[in-house]
Amino acid sequence: MNHRSVAAGRDLPAGWALSRAGIFLTQPINLIFLGVAGIIAFLSLYPTFFLIYGSLTDAPLGVPGHFTLNNYIRAYSDPETYRLIVTSFVFGLGASGLSVVLALTLAWITIRTNAPFSRLFELTAIVPNIMPPILIAISWVLLLNPNNGLINASLVKLFGWQQGPFNIYSLPGLIFVEGLILTPLAFLIIAAALKSMDPALEESAKTLGSSEFGVARRITLPLMRPAILAAGTLNFVRAVESFDTPAIIALPARIEVFTTKIWREALGSFPTNHNLAATYGVGILVIALLFVYLYRRFTSQIESFSTVTGKGFRPHQIDLGPWKYSASLVALLLLILMVVLPFLVLLLVALLPYYHVPTWQTWQNLTLDNFRYIWDTSRVHRAFANSLFLALVGASVCMLLAALTSYITVRTKIAARGLLEGLVFIPWAFPGTALALGLLWAYVDFPIPVYATIWIIMIAYVTRFLPYGLRAVSSTIIQIHKELEEASVACGAGFFATFRRILIPMMRPGVMAGWIILATIFMREFSATLFLYSPSAEPLGPLLYFLYLDGMRGRVAAIGLVISVISILLIAVAQRFSRWEKS
Numbered sequence: 001m002n003h004r005s006v007a008a009g010r011d012l013p014a015g016w017a018l019s020r021a022g023i024f025l026t027q028p029i030n031l032i033f034l035g036v037a038g039i040i041a042f043l044s045l046y047p048t049f050f051l052i053y054g055s056l057t058d059a060p061l062g063v064p065g066h067f068t069l070n071n072y073i074r075a076y077s078d079p080e081t082y083r084l085i086v087t088s089f090v091f092g093l094g095a096s097g098l099s100v101v102l103a104l105t106l107a108w109i110t111i112r113t114n115a116p117f118s119r120l121f122e123l124t125a126i127v128p129n130i131m132p133p134i135l136i137a138i139s140w141v142l143l144l145n146p147n148n149g150l151i152n153a154s155l156v157k158l159f160g161w162q163q164g165p166f167n168i169y170s171l172p173g174l175i176f177v178e179g180l181i182l183t184p185l186a187f188l189i190i191a192a193a194l195k196s197m198d199p200a201l202e203e204s205a206k207t208l209g210s211s212e213f214g215v216a217r218r219i220t221l222p223l224m225r226p227a228i229l230a231a232g233t234l235n236f237v238r239a240v241e242s243f244d245t246p247a248i249i250a251l252p253a254r255i256e257v258f259t260t261k262i263w264r265e266a267l268g269s270f271p272t273n274h275n276l277a278a279t280y281g282v283g284i285l286v287i288a289l290l291f292v293y294l295y296r297r298f299t300s301q302i303e304s305f306s307t308v309t310g311k312g313f314r315p316h317q318i319d320l321g322p323w324k325y326s327a328s329l330v331a332l333l334l335l336i337l338m339v340v341l342p343f344l345v346l347l348l349v350a351l352l353p354y355y356h357v358p359t360w361q362t363w364q365n366l367t368l369d370n371f372r373y374i375w376d377t378s379r380v381h382r383a384f385a386n387s388l389f390l391a392l393v394g395a396s397v398c399m400l401l402a403a404l405t406s407y408i409t410v411r412t413k414i415a416a417r418g419l420l421e422g423l424v425f426i427p428w429a430f431p432g433t434a435l436a437l438g439l440l441w442a443y444v445d446f447p448i449p450v451y452a453t454i455w456i457i458m459i460a461y462v463t464r465f466l467p468y469g470l471r472a473v474s475s476t477i478i479q480i481h482k483e484l485e486e487a488s489v490a491c492g493a494g495f496f497a498t499f500r501r502i503l504i505p506m507m508r509p510g511v512m513a514g515w516i517i518l519a520t521i522f523m524r525e526f527s528a529t530l531f532l533y534s535p536s537a538e539p540l541g542p543l544l545y546f547l548y549l550d551g552m553r554g555r556v557a558a559i560g561l562v563i564s565v566i567s568i569l570l571i572a573v574a575q576r577f578s579r580w581e582k583s
Contacts, residue, residue, distance in 0.1 A: 472514030
């Protein structure tokens with residue numbers, strides 16, 4: 001009797017655990033959690049593991065090898081590596097610092113002053129997001145090339161100088177262009193913080209006798225510090241991991257940063273050395289993870305510095321008096337640098353029969369031949385079809401995964417949902433070049449043949465940009481009151497019916513906004529694509545780059561303008577959809 005009781009006591013924990021597991025699996029949301037967690041874990045950890053594996057093996061890509069540390073010894077015993085690290089940090093700090101200064105100036109003028117046309121400036125500040133970064137870099141090369149850049153050539157002709165004063169093929173030129181590209185992202189972060197500040201603190205300081213400058217120094221800037229640090233940290237990561245601008249400016253100038261070094265080892269040398277490229281990829285991934293962690297710390301501080309209450313208010317506006325027109329002029333100058341000049345130079349080059357400095361006779365020779373090239377060339381058609389497929393299907397898959405992930409992390413109390421947030425955190429920090437190398441190692445011998453197909457590019461896009469969709473959906477689902485779900489369940493609807501009939505319609509604006517963001521990003525993505533594409537699966541990014549290397553600048557400009565028009569149409573559809581939702 002006693003022996004049976006002891007045996008029964010020993011069997012109880014196992015049976016109890018099985019019972020709890022059975023109850024857990026009977027809940028649909030738990031099954032969805034396991035499925036979503038498995039997919040995100042696979043997308044995040046699988047290429048990460050193989051990136052590290054590639055750096056620790058002595059065999060080429062796709063060949064079994066042996067464990068070795070020689071790749072790290074070779075990489076980090078080379079004095080050139082430390083110059084590369086210093087150059088990368090100078091580039092990242094310079095570009096992020098410039099972007100924050102420009103964004104803070106533009107945000108302050110458009111939001112906190114009475115400068116004329118401030119609403120228009122605020123709207124157009126985000127327009128550069130529709131233009132591929134590689135095209136912005138190309139446009140500034142066309143403007144500031146030391147030999148025949150349009151600005152340099154115009155200044156030489158105007159003042160009779162021997163040579164132009166600007167040289168885009170330099171580290172300052174690289175920092176300048178990347179800073180302009182990153183400014184819209186910094187503007188969105190800083191402008192949001194400026195709009196959310198309660199003016200009562202500033203008005204109290206003014207009542208006590210502080211000047212506008214004193215209020216800005218003692219009240220506004222301290223409250224803005226977390227947002228400024230967050231924007232600077234995030235843009236530092238984006239600059240260090242960027243390959244668009246370095247591919248156009250740094251490679252011809254022989255300026256070595258992390259991404260150009262990875263490109264040289266993986267693609268730009270013969271024989272290629274994917275092992276060494278993976279070693280540098282691990283290095284840039286570690287740096288990116290560290291600074292994205294700092295970014296998350298700063299954004300959490302933004303919430304603790306929040307001064308928004310339930311009381312309605314408008315941000316405190318400064319009356320600039322007669323200086324308000326000067327402020328508008330400064331904002332206009334920034335937008336000319338960010339939007340107008342790149343667009344106009346691309347339009348001009350697209351209409352020229354060949355690239356040259358315009359003269360009065362140029363206007364008689366304008367042609368649409370570069371646009372006819374788009375219409376007549378099958379390679380361009382395939383590239384547009386591939387990019388549109390990646391944009392439409394990839395963005396849809398990404399947003400579906402983001403919507404499920406957001407629901408689990410925001411709405412449920414599953415104990416392991418924090419792990420899901422951590423898994424999403426990894427791709428956010430994954431530089432495009434490092435992710436591409438990890439995917440090359442991961443899928444070269446994968447049972448399902450995705451290597452050298454368009455599917456490996458889609459996997460890269462969904463993996464890397466899932467956090468962008470997640471943020472768009474999470475901000476929407478937080479605003480949906482849980483009583484709506486509870487009412488649906490009380491009426492007898494199950495989880496799937498509630499999710500389909502209640503949550504999806506309510507989440508539609510956030511899902512649509514995230515989808516548009518992802519679709520425009522997928523249309524212009526370049527860094528990871530260059531490493532993963534094949535001739536049969538060539539999107540627009542590699543096509544633009546190789547046409548540019550072949551000197552076909554007019555065709556590059558024409559294709560870039562068409563890409564921008566498609567992006568504008570997508571955004572216009574989203575805006576119309578949003579208005580329809582509100583009505």
